[in-house]
Amino acid sequence: MRTQVAIIGAGPSGLLLGQLLHKQGIDAVIIERQTGDYVLGRIRAGVLEQVAVELLEEAGVADRLKSEGLVHDGFDIAFDADHLHIDLKGLTNGKTVTVYGQTEVTRDLMDARQKAGLQTIYGAQDVEVLDFDTNTPKVRYKLNGQTHEISCDFIAGCDGYHGVCRASVPEKSIKEYERVYPFGWLGLLSDTPPVQEELIYGNQEQGFYLCSMRSAQRSRYYIQCSLADKVEEWSDDRFWTALKGRLPEHLANNLVTGPSLEKSIAPLRSFVAEPLRFGRMFLAGDAGHIVPPTGAKGLNLAASDIRYLSRALFEFYGEKSEAGINHYSQKALARIWKGERFSWWMSMLLHRFPDNSGFDNKIQRTEFEYLASSEHAQRVLAENYVGLSYA
Numbered sequence: 001m002r003t004q005v006a007i008i009g010a011g012p013s014g015l016l017l018g019q020l021l022h023k024q025g026i027d028a029v030i031i032e033r034q035t036g037d038y039v040l041g042r043i044r045a046g047v048l049e050q051v052a053v054e055l056l057e058e059a060g061v062a063d064r065l066k067s068e069g070l071v072h073d074g075f076d077i078a079f080d081a082d083h084l085h086i087d088l089k090g091l092t093n094g095k096t097v098t099v100y101g102q103t104e105v106t107r108d109l110m111d112a113r114q115k116a117g118l119q120t121i122y123g124a125q126d127v128e129v130l131d132f133d134t135n136t137p138k139v140r141y142k143l144n145g146q147t148h149e150i151s152c153d154f155i156a157g158c159d160g161y162h163g164v165c166r167a168s169v170p171e172k173s174i175k176e177y178e179r180v181y182p183f184g185w186l187g188l189l190s191d192t193p194p195v196q197e198e199l200i201y202g203n204q205e206q207g208f209y210l211c212s213m214r215s216a217q218r219s220r221y222y223i224q225c226s227l228a229d230k231v232e233e234w235s236d237d238r239f240w241t242a243l244k245g246r247l248p249e250h251l252a253n254n255l256v257t258g259p260s261l262e263k264s265i266a267p268l269r270s271f272v273a274e275p276l277r278f279g280r281m282f283l284a285g286d287a288g289h290i291v292p293p294t295g296a297k298g299l300n301l302a303a304s305d306i307r308y309l310s311r312a313l314f315e316f317y318g319e320k321s322e323a324g325i326n327h328y329s330q331k332a333l334a335r336i337w338k339g340e341r342f343s344w345w346m347s348m349l350l351h352r353f354p355d356n357s358g359f360d361n362k363i364q365r366t367e368f369e370y371l372a373s374s375e376h377a378q379r380v381l382a383e384n385y386v387g388l389s390y391a
């Protein structure tokens with residue numbers, strides 16, 4: 001088989017790239033290790049930047065997002081007994097974020113791909129990326145025991161943190177930067193009305209908590225947990241009791257509990273690989289970088305990578321220019337590092353660090369007080385949260 005762009009991974013990065021390329025008449029095949037249902041079962045991101053929403057509009061997959069997504073003008077930060085409202089809209093000349101689950105973004109992209117009759121190979125095993133240091137790269141994989149090969153012009157590595165693309169780059173050609181945080185997030189999804197209309201990020205003696213949602217009837221909550229914790233040790237009751245204990249009293253009284261639809265633990269990590277281009281192979285999304293979810297940036301950074309990469313490929317095929325592909329890595333990384341900085345900063349502000357000294361705790365508290373007292377500081381937070389413009 002032959003295609004112009006072989007995309008590895010059918011998460012949001014791979015599917016969005018496929019859709020944008022299709023709109024420009026560029027041929028692509030997506031090769032995914034899992035089944036479509038498995039991909040849809042992963043409950044992850046919930047908050048979309050305005051620029052990400054605009055990119056999904058450009059891809060022609062934003063109808064449901066526009067009708068069902070919840071536009072949020074602000075969110076709350078609670079620190080111990082204190083409370084701060086961040087007026088995103090007021091602080092950013094009218095910008096907002098949209099609460100719409102990654103599962104729904106993925107579903108919309110899958111539906112559009114199916115409608116357009118575009119090819120996705122699910123359940124591909126032993127995927128290999130070959131000869132990407134030449135002009136004739138190849139992807140080899142097994143399906144139902146048979147080996148297949150796709151020749152292509154480019155390989156897009158959209159295969160997430162544990163994917164094969166980054167792992168196939170010779171060690172000497174790549175540099176990795178990493179910070180691992182000493183705790184995880186335990187998340188619970190339930191068909192219960194959210195505790196309040198806007199998100200609340202909290203830092204309390206027992207640790208971080210986040211009250212988020214998917215709709216007026218579906219809540220998503222997270223609490224900081226130990227890395228040693230196992231999800232089986234957390235009954236729904238234990239989760240609700242722990243969350244209730246962390247919430248300020250007026251919200252604890254409002255909390256509606258119910259059976260979990262999903263519960264999982266995610267470790268927190270900051271990670272960047274440099275560069276993001278290796279000859280005819282590019283890395284995009286979680287394949288190239290990870291942020292702790294505190295800033296709600298992972299999916300949004302994946303979208304910005306895909307915007308830069310799609311433009312680069314449009315230039316290559318449309319204008320016969322290599323300028324875009326030559327600049328992809330540098331351009332994407334400039335925005336990624338800003339997302340890394342912001343996510344690190346939000347994480348440092350909002351979690352209880354087991355090894356913090358008294359000094360560290362005082363600095364963290366002062367960071368909150370400074371934020372609460374300075375409109376400039378709030379503006380910096382708001383500008384980053386709604387999303388920096390695509391340069």
Ligand code: RFL
Pocket residue numbers: 008009010011012013014031032033034039043044045046047048102124127158159160161162163164165185187266284285286287293295296297298299300301302
């Ligand atoms: P994905 O979603 O991991 O998809 C990669 C796909 O590649 C497949 N794959 C392979 N396919 C073929 N061959 C191989 N060898 C393969 N290896 C892997 C995988 O099966 C998978 O289908 O990466 P992508 O597309 O780059 O998307 C990134 C986002 O998923 C991620 O950044 C966000 O979910 C992060 N994130 C959040 N981001 C936000 O912007 N806002 C949020 O509010 C937000 N909240 C979160 C989050 C992530 C979380 N977790 C669990 C890590 C909350 C949580 C709890």
Ligand code: PHB
Pocket residue numbers: 044045046047210212213220293294295296297
């Ligand atoms: C979510 O709703 O899953 C969510 C929201 C905000 C975050 C992380 C996750 O920062």
